[in-house]
Amino acid sequence: MPAAFNHTIIASKDAAASADFYRELLEAEQAPSWGPFTNLKLADGVLLQFAAPPVEIQMQHYAFLLDDELFDRAYARLRERGIDHWADPQMRRAGETNTEHGGRGVYLLDPAGHGLELITRPYL
Template sequence: MDHTVVHAHDRRLSAEFLAAVLGLRVGAPFGPFLPIGLGNGVTLDCYEKRDEPIQPQHYAFLVPEERFDAMIARLEAVGVTYYADPGHTGPGRVNDLFGGRGAYFDDPDGHTMEIMTRPRVRP
């Protein structure tokens, strides 16, 4: 994958929120997009749809185990509730799926974000 678009009512707010949680930087605007480089050549391109409804999406990030606790701490510092499951039960808890740790949280536009330290086991 090269990039994917994240629709937002305020592209700056969304990009800065996600970059802060993941410990990344927001790049320079590229046309209507505000990119967040994920460090593997892939960008999330925040695209502003100020006056249109946004269909919530799910974005899952495979993160290093040694950075997971810092991400949880950043969520707690800004008062964002995280959950052990995508149904948003078990607030303030992480899961142990696939032999790692994971958590779900919402971004400012209601997209469900997931951080996980081990890839999903596929059949």
């Protein structure tokens, strides 16, 4: 079997709040949670696990490939909720999306301060 991405742990001081943010934004499924983890499952079966870290949180970058319809719904939610977002990772083009790589994209921060990127076309 070739390697496939299975899960990642996303550090968060409030795992439930972060999981709710991702669940609503990405329309992800609730998944059974255990121990310190609050879990979500993406459509491809990848598990996102949210947990409070034992050390100070360092910013990470997570990019999600969405179809055009989900991107439209997610972007509408960002705007409705007044969530800051940018067309670029340097956070210079506030309130915009980009049309890089033949699709659309947007950058934002999650409740724990991690950088999220939503794109409609893969880079490769």
